[in-house]
Amino acid sequence: AQEVTIPIIVKDTTSFYWQIVLAGARAAGKDLGVNVPELGAQSESDINGQISILENAVAGGPAAVVISPTEFKALGKPVDEAAKSVPIIGIDSSADSKAFTSFLTTDNVQGGRIGADGLAAAVKAVTGKEEGEIAIITSLPGVGSLDQRREGFLDQVKTKYPGLKVVADKYADGQATTGLNMMTDLITANPNLVGVFASNLIMAQGVGQAIAENKLGDKIKVIGFDSDEKTVGFLKEGVLAGLVVQDPYRMGYDGVKTALAVSKGEKVEAFVDTGANLVTKDNMADPKIDALLNPKVN
Amino acid sequence: MSSLEELSHRHDDQAKRADTVPRGAAILELRGLQKKYGLVEALKPATVTFLAGEIHAIVGENGAGKSTLIKLLTGVITRTAGEVFWCGKPVQLATPTEAISRGINAVHQEVVLCAHLSVAANMFLGDEMNRYGMMRKGAMEKAAQAVLDDLGFQLPAAALLGSLTIGQQQLVATAKAAMRGIRFLIFDEPTAYLTRQESAQLFRLIRRLRDQGVTIVYISHRMEEVFELADRVSVLRDGTHVGTRLIGETNETELIALMINRTIEQIYHKEKVAIGKPIVETKSLSGPGFEDVSLTVRSGEIVGLYGLIGAGRSEFALGLYGRQPVKSGEIYWEGQKVEIPHERKAMDLGIALAPESRRDQGLCLNLPIGLNINLPVFKRLSSGLVIRKGDEAENAERQIRDLRIKTPSRRVLASAMSGGNQQKIVIGKWLSHGAKLFIFDEPTVGVDVGTKAEIYRLFGELLKRGAGIILISSYLPEVYELSDRLHVFRGGRLVASHDHRAGTHEDVLTQAIGI
Amino acid sequence: MSVDTTTESAPAPKRGRNILLGLTLFGLLAALWLALGLSTNAFWTPGNISNLLRQGAMTAILAVGQTFVIITAGIDLSVGAIVGFTSVIVAWLLQAGVPLWASIILTLLMGVAIGAFHGFGIVRMGLPPFIITLATLTSLRGIGLLITNGSTISINHEGFTNFSRTDFLGVPSLFWMVILVAIPAFVFLHLSRFGRYLFAVGSNSEAARLSGVNVNRTIYLAYILSATCAAFVGLLLASRIGIGNATQAEGWELQAIASSVIGGTSLFGAVGSVHGPLLGAFILATINNGANLLNVNSFWQRIITGLLIIVIVYFDQLRRRGSR
């Protein structure tokens, strides 16, 4: 009998977050006896690349495809078209298509809101009130999920924490060093800064480094997004005040599992929220959180 | 009608619309024409008149401003001041296109063509034959071939220009200019890279054009050519026009005196030096472009190599110098058998090569003169890795002084030098190297009479120091007068040898052509 | 100012070389296709061939435009940024309710304007092509981001966004666009005198000038053609992804240059063709497509692409030297 193939297509294979998704998918493949090609663009902004990869994956005649669309609108039509020949399971983010058989997403707008809540709490813990100047640094412009986090964050701050004033809303170029330089300059330019939201892993690393360099962990509270060894270390040291952590491993694992079920004609849930959690120094020992922070990669 | 005329009258309509003047009347007048490069006054206000249908020679030492004058007339550079009258009317001549449209064309001192295009494409560049907006490649190639055949140049029109030797490229440039320059044609040292035979062909062409009513301007450092060809001659000195003479009313001595402000008693100065032991000996040396060459150079001796274009002399020199791989044969250096796998080995042995093409092989044009002169000897000018600045300056300045290179400073870029002065830099590079064997490949191309005499005297100095010289030249009088032993090359082989002044010019030429 | 006669820097392509080179690259492409056909079942399916033709199309068009510039011994680093920028422009115009035909024309004119600016920088301001196009690369991304406010503009014109997915005579419309560009490009470069002027300027611009060639105009022309090809690709990209986004097509300039060089264009100028870059682009697309089908790790894919570029260009050099 021929082996069942279910490719998984992520947004950016060069990021740790997506590697965890792939690790989950790999584990599912092993457990379920499915061949899982691990595909993906090399940058979250490479929409055209992801469309090509989807086309190629469909051409290979798989049982189903698991995909995390880089851009809501752009992947709509390609997903529609792909769904004509094979069931499509969406993970992490959605696309402008009704053709998905099932969705396992985490709501990035909600992630941004959680970030805002975390930042407000951390600021309050130091100053006693939810007030002061804050900043947001986005790793790259034009990336759907980052836009959504920014949107959620800004909206939450505006509606729920009027005392927090966004004095800088910056975009970097995806480089940790740029994030670091930006942060040191922000510190210089805004001596009253009390908080920063760094909305992805690489920016959390760069911004964290700037805080560490200037030993401002007590004064400026930073909320990052996603986690790895480095940022968890920062969290422990008190350089970062919190991390918004999703469950990428589960998304990968369950994505493949659901896809297999679909390909066998089983009925699956149309929508699953895998959730996002705020991790702080206090709750990081929590077993559930600990599992999120230390996924079984490899 | 010949192919050349057919083509050059392709634009007759245009020519007819343009003004015409009768033969012998002034066609082009320069009034107070001046060119400055920054502070350098390359051409001081000059007033010269060219007559329709004459051959007008221009002479002057290196850097006198001859090429500058030509570049002004052809729109290559724009003038600083002065007026130009074409058929009595003031004109700008600001761009090459304007010059071409009036029927003014030039063969420049340095070949200026596109190496990546075919001969035919170069000849028709900017003036293609079109039909329905598409080029007629076949027709152009046929027409170009017809012109080349008509002129007696044995060149394939379909060949890529870059695959030709410089001399052959010069012929292509000539054909191109002749094809287009229907009123006024300028030759800037056209024979520098040509041999006697090609020169004769060129002279026939020039006379033929003159007879058709074309005005010819002819620049050369070779006096005998001037007297053979020209109707009138103008002299430039240090950017100043010092006079114009009818050719019948002047002589070589007067022209040279006008040019350099003093007299030269003897150009071909040959030092009498005792000939010593062999420095280098090649036995049946073969490589790309040359085959089975055996010759010996002894200390105190000038060995001349003469041949037509593409005879393989330069290739032989590059092979001996280690620039190109030698296929077979042996080299003995002072009696010892040696291998010369690369140029550095040749230099270590004591060989110096002043190569044929100063622009492509001789000079780093966009670097200072001083750096160019010192390049082969930086090792000697350094302690460890660091250069001794004093010695660096001293060595460069000595060569500039000794060779009378016309420059205000050793820091001027080589590209700002006139053709002849560039040639002097190429030679200057090797004088402080302390070599035992000097290979000079066309050392006097574009060099004025005065400097030629200096260079020949310099040869004498080198010989007195016990060095040997290989002199490659396509200028027969030069090799003939100077060589202790003259070898004739043909088709990459050494076909004949003569002792000093044995055999006549005609003998040597016949052997080179191979009839 | 003089003809460069040193043998290294003036490769002397013989007449037949261009055709031979084309053939041999074609042979390489054919060999790749054959090998992939043998090693995966999916390769020779109509669907996959369509994919391949679609995936190589945009780079191919960019590479043709780039080739004009490289032949003049220049370089155009801005093409990727132009693609992203013009995708924003067309999305913006469509969103503003400008009719489709007008949006397309305006977007292409934007390409013309950018190319003319490059020509201006090189000809009038005397800037090196590398620098002026690097500067526009930076600025255009900034302007595009400013227009979209760092995000994307959706395109709701169904006809426009469906175009890139349609087929005509069984061949994807994107590939027809390659043909649409390639045929006039071929006529221009190889049959018209303007093409010859590009080569002449790249070989020796002083010689071209002295021959009465309008060198400045030729340079303007090359950069305008390159930028317009890029704007055209911007339209195709916008159609394919259905949005305008200024950060798209990052690094495509390097892919276009690589395609062109793989296709036998010399970065020293004066050597190049139209079919070469097309083959180069489809060779690169095949490598990616094949790697995906064979499930090669995407990191290995990068490594292999780098190595293959070296190998292909090396053999091309060898063949050139051999055919002297």
Add this chain to the structure above:
Amino acid sequence: MSVDTTTESAPAPKRGRNILLGLTLFGLLAALWLALGLSTNAFWTPGNISNLLRQGAMTAILAVGQTFVIITAGIDLSVGAIVGFTSVIVAWLLQAGVPLWASIILTLLMGVAIGAFHGFGIVRMGLPPFIITLATLTSLRGIGLLITNGSTISINHEGFTNFSRTDFLGVPSLFWMVILVAIPAFVFLHLSRFGRYLFAVGSNSEAARLSGVNVNRTIYLAYILSATCAAFVGLLLASRIGIGNATQAEGWELQAIASSVIGGTSLFGAVGSVHGPLLGAFILATINNGANLLNVNSFWQRIITGLLIIVIVYFDQLRRRGSR
């Protein structure tokens, strides 16, 4: 035959030009600093000056290495990739328990090896520098990603990661590293014969060869120096951000080239200095720092950077032409 050249007709000597150019760029930098000092309070604080010196340091070192290559009329597109790659190498070595000194030496040797490979590709395989370094750019990122499996390697060596934060005599250690590179680079380029050879090879490699310059060795040297500078920057980056990550330093090659050209290096070869690229790098760093302090929109920042590159290089060209 007399050489009656009067001294007043001397064209501005080259040496004066270099200093003038250096001075004028320095003037530009000073003007920028003055303007920023007037428009923001934060600029002239010791902390910010430290930041600025730190922020320009890495590009400055890359630009110096790049300048060696550009002077030989080459280009090194791989330097950004080398930075990312070597940051991974050093993180990997440290993680594996290799002592610090050995990790540093091995990482630098990796730079030497990559540079030697470039030299080999150019000299022995006859590849254009643009292509071989583009190929390594692609491949190195792939290898780095393979090593880290697409993620990052944390560096837990405190001494190493603290280094980039320390000051010495009130000046950030990163800036001391610039000086550490610049002084030998100056001696090498301007005072030693190898420097002269770089210029000669860039101007006319055939003439250099016939003058006994070992052209091949000179080319090897230039690329090895550039790659080693990049590896050194990789170490500094790893120290600064405390991780090894192969996708870092993307696009830094273009910044290094831009710094070098702003600093007066000619992409046609044979023109360049050591102080030029340093000034160029700090001008670019100042633009970014200033924009951050003034809270200029990130997108405007890109636009301004592009425009300033054009303006600066244009005025440099003007000055050069004027001083001829």
